[in-house]
Amino acid sequence: MRILIIEDYDHVRDALTKGLRDAGFAVDAVADGNEGLWHAESGEHDVIVLDLMLPGLDGLSILEKIREKNKNVHVLILTAKSAVADRIEGLNLGADDYLVKPFVFGELLARVRALVRRKYGEKNPIICVADLLMNTASREVTRAGEIVDLTAREYALLEFLALRAGEVVTRTAIWEHVYDFHSETQSNVVDVYVSYLRKKVDLPGLPKLIHTRRGQGYILKKEPP
Amino acid sequence: MRSLQSRLLLGTGTGFAVGLLLAGLATYFFTRLSLYTEYDRTLLTKARGLAALTNEQNDEIELDFSDNMFVEFVRTMRPAYYQLWLDDGSVLERSERLTTDLVRIESYLDEPQYASVRLPDGRRGRQIELLFHPRRILGRENHPFKSSEENIDEESDDELSHAVVTLVVAQDTANVDSRLAAFRWLLSAVGICVIICCMAYQFFAVKRGLHPLRMLASAISDICEDNLEERVDLKLAPPEVKSIIVRLNELLARMDLAFQRERALSLNLAHELRTPLAGLRTTIEVYLARPHENEEYQNSLQRCLIICQQSTEMVESLLSIAQFETGDVSLNAETIRIDTLLAECWAPLSAGAQEKGLQDFWRVPLIEIATDVEKLRMVVSNALRNAVSHGDVGGWLNVTAELQADTVRMTFENSGNILSSSQVKSVFERFWRGDISRTKTGNHFGLGLTITRRLTETLGGNVVADVEGSVFRLVLTLPSARLAVVNHCDLGRSGSLGKRQKARP
Numbered sequence: 001m002r003i004l005i006i007e008d009y010d011h012v013r014d015a016l017t018k019g020l021r022d023a024g025f026a027v028d029a030v031a032d033g034n035e036g037l038w039h040a041e042s043g044e045h046d047v048i049v050l051d052l053m054l055p056g057l058d059g060l061s062i063l064e065k066i067r068e069k070n071k072n073v074h075v076l077i078l079t080a081k082s083a084v085a086d087r088i089e090g091l092n093l094g095a096d097d098y099l100v101k102p103f104v105f106g107e108l109l110a111r112v113r114a115l116v117r118r119k120y121g122e123k124n125p126i127i128c129v130a131d132l133l134m135n136t137a138s139r140e141v142t143r144a145g146e147i148v149d150l151t152a153r154e155y156a157l158l159e160f161l162a163l164r165a166g167e168v169v170t171r172t173a174i175w176e177h178v179y180d181f182h183s184e185t186q187s188n189v190v191d192v193y194v195s196y197l198r199k200k201v202d203l204p205g206l207p208k209l210i211h212t213r214r215g216q217g218y219i220l221k222k223e224p225p
Numbered sequence: 226m227r228s229l230q231s232r233l234l235l236g237t238g239t240g241f242a243v244g245l246l247l248a249g250l251a252t253y254f255f256t257r258l259s260l261y262t263e264y265d266r267t268l269l270t271k272a273r274g275l276a277a278l279t280n281e282q283n284d285e286i287e288l289d290f291s292d293n294m295f296v297e298f299v300r301t302m303r304p305a306y307y308q309l310w311l312d313d314g315s316v317l318e319r320s321e322r323l324t325t326d327l328v329r330i331e332s333y334l335d336e337p338q339y340a341s342v343r344l345p346d347g348r349r350g351r352q353i354e355l356l357f358h359p360r361r362i363l364g365r366e367n368h369p370f371k372s373s374e375e376n377i378d379e380e381s382d383d384e385l386s387h388a389v390v391t392l393v394v395a396q397d398t399a400n401v402d403s404r405l406a407a408f409r410w411l412l413s414a415v416g417i418c419v420i421i422c423c424m425a426y427q428f429f430a431v432k433r434g435l436h437p438l439r440m441l442a443s444a445i446s447d448i449c450e451d452n453l454e455e456r457v458d459l460k461l462a463p464p465e466v467k468s469i470i471v472r473l474n475e476l477l478a479r480m481d482l483a484f485q486r487e488r489a490l491s492l493n494l495a496h497e498l499r500t501p502l503a504g505l506r507t508t509i510e511v512y513l514a515r516p517h518e519n520e521e522y523q524n525s526l527q528r529c530l531i532i533c534q535q536s537t538e539m540v541e542s543l544l545s546i547a548q549f550e551t552g553d554v555s556l557n558a559e560t561i562r563i564d565t566l567l568a569e570c571w572a573p574l575s576a577g578a579q580e581k582g583l584q585d586f587w588r589v590p591l592i593e594i595a596t597d598v599e600k601l602r603m604v605v606s607n608a609l610r611n612a613v614s615h616g617d618v619g620g621w622l623n624v625t626a627e628l629q630a631d632t633v634r635m636t637f638e639n640s641g642n643i644l645s646s647s648q649v650k651s652v653f654e655r656f657w658r659g660d661i662s663r664t665k666t667g668n669h670f671g672l673g674l675t676i677t678r679r680l681t682e683t684l685g686g687n688v689v690a691d692v693e694g695s696v697f698r699l700v701l702t703l704p705s706a707r708l709a710v711v712n713h714c715d716l717g718r719s720g721s722l723g724k725r726q727k728a729r730p
Contacts, residue, residue: 011504011532019511053496080499083492101503105510 001116001160002177004045005029006036006062007078008054012101016049019105020112024139024152024159026179033057040066044176045073047115049108052079052090060093067094074115078103113137120163127162130222132201132209134162144206153178154197161210161220170217194218229438233431238424245420249412256408260401261351265339268353271295272337272394275307276355279317281386282362286311288318297396298322305396306344312389327393332356334389344395349402352395358385437463441470453481486654493656493671494543501536505529542672546655549679556597556683563626563633564589566598570606578613583639584621592628596703600680604688607677608637608699615697617641632686635701642697649692653678674699 003020007013008031017029028043030036033054040048040062048066052059063075076097077090087098096118097111113136117123127134131144139155141148150158156178161169171190179189194210202208211219227235278290288309297305298320308327309317316326325345332338332354344350361384444457456477462470512525548554567589578585594601612622620640627634644652651657656671674690677699681688686703 009500009504011528012500012507014528015504015507015511019507019514022511022515080496080503082495082499101499102506103503105507105514 001046001156002026002028002044003112004036004039004043004048004073006033006040006048006054006059007031007051008033009051012051012078015105016108019109022152023109024156025112026156026177031055033059033062037062037065040071040073041069044173046119046177047112048073048075049078049112050075050095052077052081052086060090063090063093063095072119074119076108076111076115078108110137117163122163127159127165129162129165129220130207130209132162134159141201143201143203148200150197150200153193154200157193158197158201158220161218165220168213168216168219173217230431230435233434234424234427237427237431238420241423241427242420245416249416253405253409253412257405260405261398264351264398264401265353268339268351268394268396269337269355271305272307272353272355272392275309275394276357276390276392277360279309279357279359279390279392280362281359281388286317286359286386286388286390303348303397303399305394307392307394309393310391312391317390327352327395329391329393330354332391334358341398342395344397348397348399350395350397351401352393355392355394356389357392359388359390360384361386437461438466441466445473448477450484453477453484490655497539497656498536501532501539505532508532539672542676543655546672546675546679549676549683554683556600558595559598560593560595561598561601563592563594563635566602566605567609567624567626570602570609574606574609574613578616578622581613581616582619583613583616586621586623588623588625590626590628592626592633594633594703596684600684601703604677604680604684604701605635607673608635608701611673611677611699612637612639612697615639615641617695631704633703635703637699637701639697640695642692642695644692644697646692649690649697652690653688677701 001024003025005013005016005020005027007016007029010031013029013031017027020027028039028045030039033056035056036048036050036054037057039045050059050062054062059077059079063077066073066075074096075094076099077095078099078101079086079090080101082100090098096115099108099111113125117125117136125135125137127136133142135141136159141150141155141158157174160174160178174190194212198208198210202210207222209220209222211221211223213219275288275290275295278294279286279288293299295305298307299322301322304320304322306320306323306327308319308323310329311317319326323345327345328340328342330338330340334356336356338354340352340354342350342352363384440461441457444461448455448457456474457470459467459470459474508525508528512522517525567587571585575585609622609624612624616622616639622637622639624638625636653674654671655675678688681701681703684703686701688699688701690697690699692698
């Protein structure tokens with residue numbers, strides 16, 4: 001899943017970026033309001049973590065502009081402004097969640113994951129595709145009752161496919177939602193990681209769940225025999 | 226402090242009582258005078274009557290009347306008295322009831338004298354003393370018309386005797402006194418009743434009159450720290466206290482502003498502290514969430530340290546401001562050249578200025594100043610830092626110093642100003658930042674100019690800020706400088722203030 005962090009305070013931004021990447025998210029982070037708006041409008045992010053007091057353009061203005069363009073992205077406001085009036089204003093302008101600084105990182109992570117699930121219409125933290133179980137809260141994956149050990153990137157990829165189980169997901173979509181632009185080049189990285197995933201998920205003797213749709217992308221589903 | 230009500234009651238009551246008393250006394254004494262004047266007239270009439278009956282005949286003066294003609298002289302109850310003396314002092318006649326001599330007072334012919342006396346029997350009385358020439362009665366044989374028996378009246382004679390007779394008539398003033406006493410009682414009773422009624426009315430009137438003040442007091446007591454935006458309605462104020470209410474409302478406005486600033490300060494402080502705390506906490510939690518390499522741990526600790534240092538800076542700034550405001554500061558006077566000070570303060574900022582492409586202009590004569598150099602250094606550093614950080618990229622900053630009488634005036638100007646003239650009044654407020662969009666969190670707390678102002682005032686000077694279009698200007702005025710040499714300093718390339726610059730036109 002791809003997260004956009006718009007936060008001008010270096011230390012918070014850097015810590016959040018690292019923490020979310022460690023949790024398997026692809027993260028874009030900017031420090032300026034105008035730059036943040038550009039990324040929000042042009043990118044395909046699942047969640048935006050938005051500070052309010054920003055240089056260039058303040059957070060509430062960014063939020064208003066995002067909603068005016070009907071961008072389907074969840075916004076979590078992260079701010080030191082804790083007054084009820086501020087929370088009401090933020091939520092009324094279209095924010096999906098509001099977290100006050102200082103915050104517990106684990107809580108922010110849980111809220112981001114909840115927003116990600118909500119975006120894909122998944123309320124249950126446990127995603128089930130055939131005998132594949134993904135606990136998005138604990139990040140535990142089992143196949144046929146056996147734990148599947150995945151890297152953070154592999155988990156992120158599998159989660160993205162699982163949240164859109166039964167749908168064809170294009171390589172571009174996978175690239176945009178799962179991978180960091182700064183750290184990786186597109187080339188065939190998606191195909192490479194899908195093959196890694198297949199080796200761990202589609203074990204011999206078990207029905208294949210990850211299927212290729214030639215010229216389209218990939219789909220996670222239990223194919224009928 | 227006595228209440229207004231008691232003051233008014235006491236003042237008006239006393240005034241009224243004194244006025245009433247004076248009026249009463251005047252009335253009483255006027256009445257007394259009138260009564261006694263009337264009484265004296267009756268005495269005079271009586272005395273003249275007696276004098277008219279005193280005749281000289283055949284060289285003898287006699288009183289030609291009987292006591293029965295004047296009953297008051299013969300009665301036993303409260304008799305009146307009379308006594309006559311000849312001019313040799315011998316007693317000519319006295320009334321029947323008079324046992325001792327009446328008191329004589331100095332009197333003059335045809336000028337009756339009156340006196341209040343004690344009668345021989347102890348009664349209070351009034352007497353008249355009259356000096357007169359008795360009428361001389363001529364006998365028939367001496368009458369110039371004696372030959373004629375017609376129309377000769379023995380007493381029809383205009384000639385007066387040469388003898389002088391003193392007549393004193395005295396009688397008691399019991400009637401007058403009793404009337405006066407009754408009048409006194411009446412006056413007193415009426416006066417007391419009037420005073421009581423008036424005081425009662427006054428109490429009511431004063432209480433009613435002070436009602437607007439009570440209403441005002443009630444309106445004022447409804448205002449507390451939670452509703453300082455309220456004002457006392459001027460319609461409640463009588464004209465006499467309107468100016469007080471106007472001042473009170475002005476005071477409330479200032480207090481409201483002060484409380485708003487305090488609330489804003491608390492909010493700002495909380496906000497400014499929350500963000501570094503969030504940075505600290507998130508950094509620690511992220512690095513504790515999973516294992517990392519030593520180098521990564523070191524980096525995280527370094528970040529935490531930087532955050533702590535930034536927070537410490539902010540807290541120290543706030544503490545300094547608090548100390549300056551409470552006067553808890555000691556000053557050490559030293560002498561320093563202004564150009565040297567400016568150069569020292571500019572040195573750490575010049576790199577940042579160059580990065581922004583700022584052109585710097587200096588016009589600094591050789592002026593020495595005796596002051597607390599460390600504090601002045603903070604002031605100048607803040608001013609320069611402000612100019613550099615708020616100057617626009619490719620802009621300029623201009624620093625001038627001049628000596629004016631006993632003060633040194635330093636002016637710091639920079640381009641790139643975006644503040645309006647109404648906003649510039651707020652630049653010295655704590656945590657105020659003109660445009661949050663120009664300053665990243667963590668870079669500026671909005672305390673620099675607050676400290677500048679407090680420090681400058683502590684040094685006995687003042688600082689003002691103003692704007693002129695895109696130019697922001699900070700003017701520091703400090704007391705007392707000794708002028709060493711009034712020359713524009715030649716800085717040179719290696720000079721402490723960098724390359725030589727002409728003064729900005």
